[in-house]
Amino acid sequence: MSKNLLDTIKRPHDLRQLPKEKLPALATELRNFIIDVVSVKEGHLGASLGVVELTIALHYVFDTPSDLLVWDVGHQAYGHKILTGRKDTFHTNRQLNGLSGFPKRDESEYDTFGVGHSSTAISAALGMAIASQLKGELQKQHIAVVGDASIASGMAFEGLNHAGVTDANLLVVLNDNAIGIDPSVGALKQYLTKATIGQKPKQDNIIEALNFDYSGPIDGHDLFAVIKALRRLKEMKGPRLLHIITTKGKGLKKAEEDQVRYHAPGKFDKITGDLQAKNTEHLPPKFQDVFGHTIVELATTNDKIVGITPAMPTGSSLKFMMESIPDRAFDVGIAEQHAVTLAAGMATQGLIPFCNIYSTFLQRAYDQVIHDVALQDLPVIFCLDRAGLVGQDGATHHGVFDLAYLRCIPNIIIFAPRNEVELRDIMYTAQLGLDHPIAIRYPRGRGVTLDWRQPFTKIEIGTGVQLKKGDDLAILSVGAIAKNVEKAIASLEDPSSIAHYDMRFIKPLDESLLHHIFSNYKRIITIEDGAVKGGFGSAILEYALTNDCQLPIEMLGIPDNFIEHGTIEELQAIAGISPEAIAKTIKKQKTLA
Structure with missing residues (x-):
């Protein structure tokens, strides 16, 4: 043969x-x-x-x-x-x-x-x-x-x-x-x-x-x-x-x-081409779709809102606005630099631009973020899709550097929603009128909330929240990685001494809440799905140093090397931020107390 x-x-x-x-x-x-x-x-x-x-x-x-x-x-x-x-x-x-x-x-x-x-x-x-x-x-x-x-x-x-x-x-x-x-x-x-x-x-x-x-x-x-x-x-x-x-x-x-x-169709029948059916009726929505539906909802009542994407209307779900309000939604092609400065120009004229760019692609427009937006303190709303580890696309596409590369820029606000409701609320808050640009970073894939279409609530800029009480060890997280922390804590035999705080804002930090945390706990763990060098944990260390806080702090996040491809669960385990890895770190810290 x-x-x-x-x-x-x-x-x-x-x-x-x-x-x-x-x-x-x-x-x-x-x-x-x-x-x-x-x-x-x-x-x-x-x-x-x-x-x-x-x-x-x-x-x-x-x-x-x-x-x-x-x-x-x-x-x-x-x-x-x-x-x-x-x-x-x-x-x-x-x-x-x-x-x-x-x-x-x-x-x-x-x-x-x-x-x-x-x-x-x-x-x-x-x-x-x-x-x-x-x-x-x-x-x-x-x-x-x-x-x-x-x-x-x-x-x-x-x-x-x-x-x-x-x-x-x-x-x-x-x-x-x-x-x-x-x-x-x-x-x-x-x-x-x-x-x-x-x-x-x-x-x-x-x-x-x-x-x-x-x-x-x-x-x-x-x-x-x-x-x-x-x-x-x-x-x-x-x-x-x-x-x-x-x-x-x-x-x-x-x-x-x-x-x-x-x-990139997922699994399909190789003969007919039919996609493999997926029952998503009872699953939480994708963060991307929450963004897409929410901007339409907001733009319907606020005619100053415009949407911008560099060639990703489907991936970002800006397609919903392009279908319903086409004259105020713009696909500018593969042109991230242009997208950012276009948004800046619109902001000078009183429009409210939501500039939706994948976290990894905003790297391509870094100078425009600094020179054209932040230096002029223009209230552009950056929606950074695919933040954190993205899975099989690998090192070129992980959105793990945004916290570190944005945090050093003056004037910019940085927020990481824990769930779909917080994403809606921060989008609502931003379009009410901010004095500074804001970056809202959220992950690829589905959230955790089935009943996500809640009435809007304004979020006070620079405020964190306590998710769980405890009296010994405080865990500080930002964004959707909080669900891994919650699973880790729930897996412990005695979680009563563990407190969990969602800081929400990486910049500005909630210094009042941090003062309370450093005054009432013995040890601190920071957790982020971003680069551990220069990111959220580094911000907490800087606060501790500036305010002469002496507590032991352990930082968890993406290590100082490029993470390759695999499922998000596999890569989180490698990075030490899976629920199991977080639980192991908590146990270690408790033995050191």
């Missing part, structure tokens, strides 16, 4: 030995293999299905890994991983101690650059190309594959702008599928659409204006056409761009029809 073609490919060298006429069959096998595994193990589906032919063509034409291939964004790269020696371990994708869901330099020599956030490939590949020039490696090729709307980001344009005035050996492949996670937006998307349907594709070409040799658009699923174009471009020098048109989710009918849902 003959092997499948895919089984014979251990490295791209094996692929390059195949006659060209066998490659379409290999594409079918590769696409089916991705569907088979992801249908059971979950992960990013649509993007990798869309680039199966391109992936094969790139490794067929170029001498990888000697030629350097950079994927942007990284969730396109499943086929690349499978063809580069990781087929037999692909079933471990995104699992603890398994393959990363994104290209990762220490995982394979074929992963030339780590890519989890968008729009980095052109700059990285250009840096590699310039390095090759300096080293005299003039035949080495450098290819950046830019897809899922990443070309519209400012950083991509910065890379194009620089590359256009060099003679670097750089090829940019624009994988144009008209969608990121949600449909692409903006003038560039409209321009590319016109080029795709033949409206002035050469005249007034924006890519050629940047001194790139432009080719295309061509059908990205015509394997032979892609190979022909790549072979021609391989012989050229200087900056070039190949524009290919693909369909996200290609090869699975339902994924093609519903590209948003099948970006």
